[in-house]
Amino acid sequence: MGRTKSNSIIPGFNLSMGITIFYISFIILLPLISIVIVTSGITWQNFLDTVLDSRIIAGYEVSFFCSFIAAVINCFFGTMLAWVLVRYEFPGKGIIDGLIELPFAIPTAVAGISLASLYSPTGFIGQLFAPFGIKIAYSQIGITIALIFVTIPFVVRTVEPVLKNIDPVFEEAAYTLGASRFTIFRRIILPELIPALLLGGGLAFARAIGEYGSVIFIAGNMPFKSEIVPLLIMVKLQQFNYGEATSIAIVMLLFSFFIMFAINSLQAYQQKIVQGGTK
């Protein structure tokens, strides 16, 4: 598809590539070096002790588990929302459409406080569950809810355009072969959505792992139970221990990066099925 840089007739390679590389270097790579420099200030042993500490590991477990669940739930509801927004006309659609970006605009702390007050055992929603012994706020459920809130836009806004572009003829083809509406969705539409879902879900997951502000108010922060990794980084920082803080951060970063990479690879594979070869 692409032409080689040296002989492309389309102008602007040098300028645009120059700007891209400069910008990425200055805004992303330059600061990112610091994380390595700071971490290199501590010994290898210290690094391992820090990142393999049982409390930290418990934190990773909580963070990854809740982020994963939140991403999965958002993939489900995000797809549903995108579907409803693309396929149906109904009163109030504009409102739903407009609210999708709200979680980005509201400061995370405000979101956290509001959610905590809604879901605490005396809160509007929490009290519905309290009689059954279900504690939403101050537990992993609460963390998950906060994470769902902050990552909604990712899934909806990545799936929406793809859904818009799916050719209805695929659905008709399956329809004439006797497929039910649900089968059509599962076997025909879903595979088309999967790259977008992977991307949206992956972004949501990566963002959720790093989320701090909205979570701490609803998490309860009980060690080994509802302590998330970003909180543990704050603990290190509270002790002015930059090296250990960045150690944990590096592990998190690598993990998120690995997820993104895996998603990109999966997407490339999917792409290959659809577009073929190296094109």
Added chain:
Amino acid sequence: MYIELKNINKNFGAYKASNNVSFALPAGSLSAFLGPSGSGKTTILRIIAGLETPDSGDIFIDGQRVNDIAPAKRGIGFVFQNYALFRYMNVFENIAFGMKIKKVPANKIKKRVEELTELIGLKGLENRYPVQLSGGQKQRVAFARAIAPEPKVLLLDEPFAAIDAKIRKELRQWLKTTIKKLNITSIFVTHDQDEASEVADEILIINKGRVEQSGSPLAVYKKPTTPFVAQFIGENSLINNYDIFKGFYRQEGFSTAVIRPEFISIFKENEEYKNAYTTEPGIVKTVTFRGSYLEVIVDLHDTELKTVWPTDREILHPNEKVGVLIKKMYLVDSANIREVENEALIADNSVII
């Protein structure tokens, strides 16, 4: 009759996409809807399949009225214009899809898919994804997918439109023989008359939502019954002042003449020719090589006429003087058609006799 449509009407807004369409096709027949773009071919096909609901009229398949039967229950296979192969399924899964939906046991599915890949000549490619197939292969997979659940009727919307010229010709033959072998009642849509002629037993000429004429390709070609058909079929020359040609006279109401290439005979100057009296002198304008014959445009009384010339006769050259004989023509007005012979020729022949 196996498929029968009675007084089908379908409007899109004020536009009559199907205008009182009625026809009947026998079991096992292979028919073509032939007509210009936008004439309503796809619409009729989609109505039969149940993808579109007619505003009025009845659809019968095998004697049963199917208007109220769900599309999937009508026993119809549909091959879409761009195949609509499921991109994320490989050849096997595509072909198996309809059977899986019907909960056919896995081993039976496997057997049937094997049978079908054999039939379509794609054995060994079961694991390929659509993108890894050529246009012709995709077309055949779409075909196999449509017939896998053993439908009683097969509908194909422009099955060859998206394929290269060369492969298209091969596929036509393949499709024809395969459908005949399976003995499945089929209709396909095309706006290419060569294609319709070559593949179909019967063609239905569609124009402006109506069926203009139907019959065997040769019959329709040889005996057009409406002005539209006369003009639409064949590589015709359309002439208004047709009475300038020897042996033809203006006839009341008929404003246009349609002349087929084979209605015209050309004679080189050095050839002796039979109907010397009726032959008029013309000049060759262009000679174009068209694969296996030459297309010749001759100028006769300042009117350009299109005819053909075989490759094995001595070649014609532009500006060459030739003898031109018009044997017959169709005269048409807005609603009627009349076939007229060259009167001079009739006279000429009778003289000899």
Added chain:
Amino acid sequence: MYIELKNINKNFGAYKASNNVSFALPAGSLSAFLGPSGSGKTTILRIIAGLETPDSGDIFIDGQRVNDIAPAKRGIGFVFQNYALFRYMNVFENIAFGMKIKKVPANKIKKRVEELTELIGLKGLENRYPVQLSGGQKQRVAFARAIAPEPKVLLLDEPFAAIDAKIRKELRQWLKTTIKKLNITSIFVTHDQDEASEVADEILIINKGRVEQSGSPLAVYKKPTTPFVAQFIGENSLINNYDIFKGFYRQEGFSTAVIRPEFISIFKENEEYKNAYTTEPGIVKTVTFRGSYLEVIVDLHDTELKTVWPTDREILHPNEKVGVLIKKMYLVDSANIREVENEALIADNSVII
């Protein structure tokens, strides 16, 4: 020579997309690159336009070496395969684009666009956007856009590929006459030999990045010089055991025979025929109506041969016994080609003489 390529090579990785390509085309000529998919036709076209840089070799336009001249300065008009019309500009803006870039005064642009829309028969549609045009109309706008800045050379990549069969035929003629009228040196790419034959003065057969043969369509058809060309051009029957036919003998090294439809003559049983001695009895398998002639498959010594039959002769029927005469064939091996006449026929004729 107006356009000349000398020893052009272009590799994509290890793949030789252009393999020592050299040719020269005279000013005002209309040539076609004809070849199978992936043979490298587009690559050569893009190299001439400067959209691709060759690894080695020289490109001359009007005697000037243009390798180092910016694409936009080469005076080339390019019609892309899918037109690449600017979707968000209307017809007028699309056609005017190149002139606007060149800062042609607005009134001149207006005049030229008017001229061109007149030429392409789209007067009145200047305000339409590409989505509102049919395939053929788009094609013509792309054409007008390319010639608007009055290029010296016009390159067209598969100009008809995306158009309906019927319209394609009209467009071919239109394009040919229009280009001739404009007298602009042009090359177009196609993999349809009918198209190449019909439109081009000269065709260049491309295979695996090389130019196999070039010449007028009829010349190439009548005298293929390589095995590839013999097989690629024409609707041939390919036969291995060619020595079963009367008058032909196996020749050392030549494993395959290529027989063109017009190499075969068919005689009905009731006809008297000239070369009775050399004619063998065959059986008609299928007769297919193909627009203006009938395609006939006859079975001769259990081998199927394809030939043609005019519509105005008495019709042939499947299973009819006929006399078959093979007049000549091409024998090919991997690198050579030999034309052989029916020896019996030569003898037969000499007997008569």
Added chain:
Amino acid sequence: GCKSDSESASSTQLVNVSYDPTRELYQDYNELFIKHWKEKTGQDVTVTQSHGGSGAQARSVIEGNDADVVTLALEYDVTAIEKAGLISKGWQNKFPHDSAPYTSTIVFLVRKGNPKNIKDWDDLIKPGVGIITPNPKTSGGARWNYLAAWAYANEKYQGDDTQMKDYMKKLFANVLVLDSGARGATTTFVENGQGDVLLAWENEAYLSLKEHPGEFEIVSPSISVLAQPSVAVVDKIAEERGTSQLAEEYLNYLYSPEAQKVAAENFYRPTDENILKDYADKFDLNMKLVNINDPLFGGWDKVQETHFTDGGIFDQIYSK
């Protein structure tokens, strides 16, 4: 664009990096000080306030926030700035009372009528009592909460380490939510109705009473800790900006009677004994308050080392 604040040699702009929630305290005090400085030197001075978590604020100064003075929740945080080389050694003695112009202590906030009848630390470890306190590891201020309990345990078990730790374990076993900051804990207790008792700074407990009159009560335990928010001039920065004198006077004036009253109005205990007595109805003066430099604690460095460092006593409480 990159603005570098171009300060003149003797600037009249002062930056006070403080912690939460001292915004209103310093808003009031700044007014007082500006007037004072005008009277004294005729100069107009502007004071820029900065508030945030005490530890995070200290870090921001270390990382480049140009503070002329810091007024933080803990000596420990100020020491961290000292260690970064921005504050000279011995700053604790530069101003009276260990450079802590006002103090506070840790009290209990209970619901109206004290339904669980919580009177002292002992009541906190009873089964069924839900405690809300911020996490000492993420909130500097919350370390005082922990230390107050430790002081009580020390007194009760007379320095028996095992029993003291056992008490702490029981106490934290009753903790329902460990918020990351003091305000989060207050919200959890006050707005979201969690727990029976909130361990809070006295001044914050009063702020809650003010916001929700009639809903809560303050219970002063028998023994608590003397929470000393520390103030210091950030010498290096002040010198660079030429504000040393101004900064010093800014902190010094905190000890003036007028300023002490402002502190008391904002629910901080004045260090000026006379003024403190004026507010005897407000602050329970009978509590025994243990100083951080008491041998029990041995200063912040030691406290940090034994209690809050990773694997320290606090972590042991929660170890599995």
Added chain:
Amino acid sequence: MGKGSFTKYLLITLSSIFIFVMLIMPLMVILSEAFKNGISAYADVLSDAFTLHALRLTLFATFVSVVCNTIFGLFAAWALTRFYYKRSKFLTTLIDIPFAISPVIAGLIFSLTFGRIGWAQPILNIFHIKIVFAVTGIVLVTIFVTLPFIARSVMPVLHARGTEEEEAAALMGAGGFTIFRKITFPHIKWALLYGIILCTARAMGEFGAVSVVSGHLRGKTDTLPLLVEILYNDFKMADAFAVSTILVLLALILLILKNVVEYKWHSAKE
């Protein structure tokens, strides 16, 4: 294709419930808290000089970030989709980093780079440049945090469309800017619009990263989200939520602007 109105209403209902529980109810909490002390108290908070300053700073940081990221996003999308370049994939992955990094860490790395203990400090000192704990730092981290949005939304569109139209224009001698403006832009404008919306929303609401490099200087480096946090920690819950409603309002304005642009673009052509 059938009616399926049951499915339709089921899905609409489920979506509405989800939106109601997850978005509208928290919004109602914010509003009820904001107006707890009455309208006049609310008005007082909003007209406070520090609030207005924070609003200006937020708008400024958002504006600069969106502009920078739009320019970058367009150039990056152009560079990475219009040319074949060996390291394109690597660069594309780099663009994703800000999404994969915790905002607090994002702030920290800037602080550790350009701050007093940062390795770049000696160089900055020479030129007397102050980056973190000043407006510059706030803008920089906001740019960082929102960097991927625009490039990420534009690139797929450019990818999917291929390069033929651009080639055609270039062949006729059009320059880079003309090609972009006349040929490319109309194709990507919708994706760009949505990218800008997301970028703006996120830039306005960003707290974690900005908090680290702001220094919280009242009336100088406090953005709206930071002000919310400070008021909240200062036991001014109602004030904090009142300030939050400004952000809700900004989001609303954003939505209206989006609809206006959509309407204009729709009615302009086709």
